[in-house]
Amino acid sequence: MKICPKCNQQYDDDNLNFCLSDGEMLMETQDADATPTVYMDAPRVTNQNWEPQPDPMVQQQNPQDQQIFQQPFSAPQNYPKVVSQDKTLPTVSLVLGILSLVLMCCYLGVPLGAGAAITGFIGMSRVNSDPSTFGGKELAIIGMVLGGISFVLSILLIIGGVLSSIFD
Numbered sequence: 001m002k003i004c005p006k007c008n009q010q011y012d013d014d015n016l017n018f019c020l021s022d023g024e025m026l027m028e029t030q031d032a033d034a035t036p037t038v039y040m041d042a043p044r045v046t047n048q049n050w051e052p053q054p055d056p057m058v059q060q061q062n063p064q065d066q067q068i069f070q071q072p073f074s075a076p077q078n079y080p081k082v083v084s085q086d087k088t089l090p091t092v093s094l095v096l097g098i099l100s101l102v103l104m105c106c107y108l109g110v111p112l113g114a115g116a117a118i119t120g121f122i123g124m125s126r127v128n129s130d131p132s133t134f135g136g137k138e139l140a141i142i143g144m145v146l147g148g149i150s151f152v153l154s155i156l157l158i159i160g161g162v163l164s165s166i167f168d
């Protein structure tokens, strides 16, 4: 069956392509109705299957995802213990200690020396608490000593400079 979209006249002859009264192109009513219902029903069936699933699936997947995420987080923590030791802080302390001695003349020995002493102390305490994870205790001690020396000397230089300026 075909129908004219302009005058809504229906034609039973499927061979007709144009309306006999106004010449409008006819639309196939049966096929037009049939195809949308097929397309409309197909997604509805799948949607009805999907809708009841998400609620239990989400509740089930979330704890699974959390477990999956927790496992990779714990795994990398185990790798450094086996592969290599963390010598970051001792290295930083050594570099700061050397810089504090070199730049002592510019009064930078105070902050650099303090930083070297602090990072060296923390690095050394980390090595003592967990030697398997942290290393570079020698570097930390050297950095801490160098930083301490430059820190004290810088303080003495500053005090001496202040005293000399007062007496002058």
Ligand SMILES: [Zn+2]
Binding pocket: 004, 005, 006, 007, 008, 009, 019, 020, 021, 022, 023, 024
């Ligand atoms: Zn018509």
